[in-house]
Amino acid sequence: MDFAFDARTEELRARLLAFMDEHVYPAEQVAHEQRARLSSPWENPPVVEELKEEARRQGLWNLFLPDAEYGAGLTNLQYAPLAEITGRSPQLAPTATNCAAPDTGNMEVLAQFGDERQKKQWLEPLLAGDIRSAFAMTEPDVASSDATNITTHIRREGDEYVITGRKWYISGAMHPDCTIFIVMGKTDPDGPDIRRQQSMVLVPRDTPGVTVKRAMQVFGYEDHYHGGHAEVVFDEARVPVSNLIGEEGGGFAIAQARLGPGRIHHCMRLIGMAERAIELMCRRAVSREAFGKALAQQGVVQNWIADARVAVEQLRLLVLKTAWMMDTVGNRGAHTEIQAIKIATPRTVVGILDRAIQLHGAGGVSQDFPLAELYAGARTLMLADGPDEVHQRSLARREIKKYL
Incomplete structure (x- = not known):
């Protein structure tokens, strides 16, 4: 297993990081203010459409889709560090790059199982971001x-x-x-x-x-x-x-094919959410004092930050291994690893976000920081695409079967 970024990944990663710094992060507060003035809360704030146009112009569009005929043609291993970056601003970046669920999974279903008419009528406008x-x-x-x-x-x-x-x-x-x-x-x-x-x-x-x-x-x-x-x-x-x-009776199989990539995409973005939480923890820790010294000098805070860093590095390696296996032996061959990341990643990131909220005090549960909303999203992923217990049950059965 070689997880070094290849030339194409390095180039896309550099462009995406610049896009986040120059366009996405500054747009977070703008989008919040614009949304308050919209006639419907479900409409996209104008800045979101501007981000989509800029992402399309820069070639940061449909990065998730491995089918080169329709998307960027990236492998799971190539896409993983890019999805992690967009996960740092999950409200804006996935939508801006046309890599947001549930559209991603639906596009994958249509690309893999749809007929030509269905692709023309529904897949093409989804790929274009028109619907x-x-x-x-x-x-x-x-x-x-x-x-x-x-x-x-x-x-x-x-x-x-x-x-x-x-x-x-x-x-x-x-x-x-x-x-x-x-x-x-x-x-x-x-x-x-x-x-x-x-x-x-x-x-x-x-x-x-x-x-x-x-x-x-x-x-x-x-x-x-x-x-x-x-x-x-x-x-x-x-x-x-x-x-x-597809065919009558094929719905269950299509759902399984859809959920494999969906699960790893969620985990990739969750790692980005955890990185955002660590950054916010560190900035808060060096800027606030309690009981006569900076929070960064408090032993418990240092432990939280150290543990978070260790956990993220572990998760990233497991997600990259899973991506590599999906690329080399297919989703079925990577079934155990997909379930492992689905169990481990949301659970661990929820814990990191919980510590980040605690470090921010009342601010952590407020709308002035993204942590509470990130927490809600991460906690939901312990249910979405199959609850943890279902994956644990299946994974345990497969492990026990080796000894029967």
């Missing part, structure tokens, strides 16, 4: 940690599919530019193979029977920059059979 999308999988009435529990029904009537069900925490669905949903439901609910009961269909937002009911909060945050998280009801919503992605 947004949502992935409708999680449901409020079942334990969605087990995707076979999904109850949304997709029945065929002639040349149409009729979708009925209720979803929630559907990321991106509140954004006014969100025009397409990828919906997972059961086309064969009584089929003998529980992993072949599900299918995925494309459902335009303006389809009769589709209702975006409300925005769901996450620790009180509405996550405006990513288009929020919505409760969505499908009441006899009809779409053409040609809107099926």
Whole structure:
């Protein structure tokens, strides 16, 4: 394993770091002020559109997509340090570079499984940043940690599919530019193979029977920059059979293919969030005094900072190893490592952010620093893309199997 940056990664990394310093960080406060003046909280502040134009101009666009026909053609190992950089400003940088979830995963699904018409109609405008999308999988009435529990029904009537069900925490669905949903439901609910009961269909937002009911909060945050998280009801919503992605019964496999890259992308960005937290901790520690000496001279603070640095270096190596394995032996071959980073990274970064909040006192839980919002995002990732316990269960079974 060689984790040294190659020439292309070094060049993109230098450009991206400059883009963050010159454009993204200065835009954070501007975006906050502009949002307060918008008619709808779900609209992009004007500065976000300016960032997107600048990122596109600099070639910092669609960096996540390994398919060179549609994206930058980077390997996971090449993309990892770039995603980490954007994770330092998760509200702005991923959107500015067209590398924000859930659009990234949806573009990967369309690039890998979509037909030519679907790519033309939906993938191309997503790649251009002209529209947004949502992935409708999680449901409020079942334990969605087990995707076979999904109850949304997709029945065929002639040349149409009729979708009925209720979803929630559907990321991106509140954004006014969100025009397409990828919906997972059961086309064969009584089929003998529980992993072949599900299918995925494309459902335009303006389809009769589709209702975006409300925005769901996450620790009180509405996550405006990513288009929020919505409760969505499908009441006899009809779409053409040609809107099926892949084949009937292929939804579970497509979901697994989508979630592998999604999980590592989240972990890459989480490391950037942790680096931002360490930077804020150090700046705070050298600028504030308590009980007659700087916080940086307090032993407990030094321990927090040292432990955070050690933890981040460990996580980064594990994420890079996982990226390398995904590139060399595929997602299936890297299954254990993907689960390991999904368990370790959010949990560890939550701890780092918690210490950073503590060091900032009341400021840490306020809107004057990004820490509280970063904490909410990191803590949510202990649930999103499969809760920790599901990954622990699967990983443990695979380890135990070696000894049976």
